[in-house]
Each structure stands twice: as C-alpha cells, then as structure tokens.
Amino acid sequence: MENIRGLFQTMTKRFGLLNKNCCSVGGMEISLVQSHILYEIDRLKQPSVQQLADALAMDITTLSRQIQKLVQMGLVKKTPYPEDRRIFILSLTTEGTYIAAKIDAEINEYLTEVFSHMSEFEKETVLRSIQLLNDCMAKSSVCCKPMYGGK
Amino acid sequence: MENIRGLFQTMTKRFGLLNKNCCSVGGMEISLVQSHILYEIDRLKQPSVQQLADALAMDITTLSRQIQKLVQMGLVKKTPYPEDRRIFILSLTTEGTYIAAKIDAEINEYLTEVFSHMSEFEKETVLRSIQLLNDCMAKSSVCCKPMYGGK
DNA sequence: AAAAAACAGTTGCATTTTGCAAATAATTTG
DNA sequence: CAAATTATTTGCAAAATGCAACTGTTTTTT
Numbered sequence A, B: 001m002e003n004i005r006g007l008f009q010t011m012t013k014r015f016g017l018l019n020k021n022c023c024s025v026g027g028m029e030i031s032l033v034q035s036h037i038l039y040e041i042d043r044l045k046q047p048s049v050q051q052l053a054d055a056l057a058m059d060i061t062t063l064s065r066q067i068q069k070l071v072q073m074g075l076v077k078k079t080p081y082p083e084d085r086r087i088f089i090l091s092l093t094t095e096g097t098y099i100a101a102k103i104d105a106e107i108n109e110y111l112t113e114v115f116s117h118m119s120e121f122e123k124e125t126v127l128r129s130i131q132l133l134n135d136c137m138a139k140s141s142v143c144c145k146p147m148y149g150g151k
Numbered sequence C: 001a002a003a004a005a006a007c008a009g010t011t012g013c014a015t016t017t018t019g020c021a022a023a024t025a026a027t028t029t030g
Numbered sequence D: 001c002a003a004a005t006t007a008t009t010t011g012c013a014a015a016a017t018g019c020a021a022c023t024g025t026t027t028t029t030t
Helices: A004-021 A032-044 A049-056 A060-072 A094-115 A120-139 B004-021 B032-044 B049-056 B060-072 B094-115 B120-139
Strands: A076-080 A088-092 B076-080 B088-092
Touching: A004 A032, A004 A094, A004 B004, A004 B032, A004 B094, A004 B120, A032 A049, A032 A060, A032 A076, A032 A088, A032 A094, A032 B004, A049 A060, A049 A088, A060 A076, A088 A094, A094 B004, A094 B120, A120 B004, A120 B094, A120 B120, B004 B032, B004 B094, B032 B049, B032 B060, B032 B076, B032 B088, B032 B094, B049 B060, B049 B088, B060 B076, B088 B094
Parallel strands: none
Antiparallel strands: A076 A088, B076 B088
C-alpha cells in the first residue's frame, strides 16, 4: 500500500481548496476561518464562545475577535446567557443562516460533481469509509485530543 | 445518507489538527504552512518556486518569503537553474529531509493508531476509498482547479 | 535583431491574523 | 467571605498575507 500520509495530505489539501473557493458568497467576503466558524455555530446550535473555541481547536482570543467581526457583518448574534452571566450564547442571524446554507450548497454541489465520477456503489463505500474514519479518529486517544468528542 | 459536507469537514478538521500537532520537531518550531512546504518540496523533487506555489495553491510572494525563512533555518536549498536563469530549483537540505521525515513518521504513527481501531479489511477499504476520491477530485473540472494535476 | 510582451522571483507596503499576557467580570470552592 | 476558577475581552507585538511595483531573464513579435 502506498504512502498513507500522502493520501490524506492530497485529499485534505483539495478539500481545503474547495472550501476556500466557496467562501465569497453573494457579494460578502467570508474568510476560510469565518466560514468554518459559521459552519460550527450552525452545527453546535447555541454554543458559548468557549465551546466553539474547543470545537474549532482555536485560540479563544482569536475566535473572540473573529466573532466580533461576524457580529458586525450581521451574520452572528451574541446573546447573554442568564444562568451564567459570564457566558455568551452564539447563534446565526437570518442572514448568517442564509450565507452558511449558501456555502454549504456550493460545497455540496462541488462534491456531487466529484462523486459523479464514480458509481453509486463506490460513492456509498467512500462515504461509509469517511464515516468510519471519523469514528476511529474520535476514538483515538493520541490524535485530535482537543477535538469535539461525539461525531 | 447523512450530510456529506459534514463528513468531509470533520475529517479534514481532524487531520488538519493532527498536522498542526506534528509541527514542532526536535526543538525546531515549524509552522503548519512550512510543514506543507517541506512536504511538497520533497514530493515534487526539485520544483521551482513557481511550481511549488502552484502545487500549494499559494500566493507566490508569500511563498517566496516562507522559503527565505526555511533557507535561513537551513532546511531548504535554493539552486540557480542554469538553463533558465530566472528560475531557482528548490530542494531539502540534509536537515530538511530529516525534519520532513520526522514529521512524516509522526503523522503516520498517529494514522496507524487511528487505523488500529478497524479491521485490516476496513483499513484497506478506507485507503482505497481515499485513493479513489483523490482521483475523482483530480478529474473534476469544477473543484481544485489550481491543484497539482496527477496524483 | 531591437522592441515589446511574458515570465520568475523578490521587495515595499499596508492590512489582517495570530496568540500570549493581562484585565475584567462572574461563579464556584474551601 | 476570601481565594481560586472560569468566560470573555483587550493590549501588544510578532507573523502571515497579498497586491502592486520592481529587477532580471527569456520569448515573441515584427
């Protein structure tokens, strides 16, 4: 079998590129990190800043500032959390949801195109493989420690 | 089938994290980009600066400066190319090769750990899936345009 | 073969991003 | 209740980024 790291490197490089290309939507310039932030807020549903930082394995000060920008852009909303007044709950605004969905759609479209080069069976296999891989990475003690646990 | 983008996002996020963790080797602090540069120089064998920039889908001015640093660190060598005196050929120094191998080994070790959570058959399937995915991404007209063509 | 166009690579900025240390505010612990 | 902890934000200084402009070299055009 071939160089395993090489396979991963190539794959992630290409997907990362795809992500980058998908960032400017509807006149609004979104950076790659910002795109990831939007995605993760959407996924986590009402995370705090800290939770988000953990999920993204990102320095919280950097995140804090990026969020400020996204709030200014009107894409993210920060809501004080009554039970614990240190905490802010993050959510997407209507526009933020729209942008996130737009990015999502674009990336999925690209992926669909990529998958069109394989048979339905191959596609299923590949997707199940990635799923399995994610599960095993989550299990792994050594890698991805600070990552979000579940799936 | 589940959200496809989500699968990719999770996977690349985790692998990216792994990459980041593997960057500081032997007292030498290597940034993530620098690690990718080393990897790609090694892979391409004697690329020019421009070729490398294309392969990494990176702005050439940024790359130029990063290479200067790597040269200063003694990891990369720049050799004038006689046939075309505009061009510099890049290669790893002995130490650069050592560092790159070290990073490679560490990442592969992590990956091995991850794969230890699955059967040999599953592992084979996953690796072949990624291989297939890479091939299809390379074929795709729409995604990854500026990426290195072959595999 | 001279002038023009194209190319490889490097700098000059000016902007953005990053992360550590420190500050602030709120909560929990002993 | 004082001390320790936690969540979040700022100060600051370093690093990374990318466009425009520049140098030097090769190729094209005519």
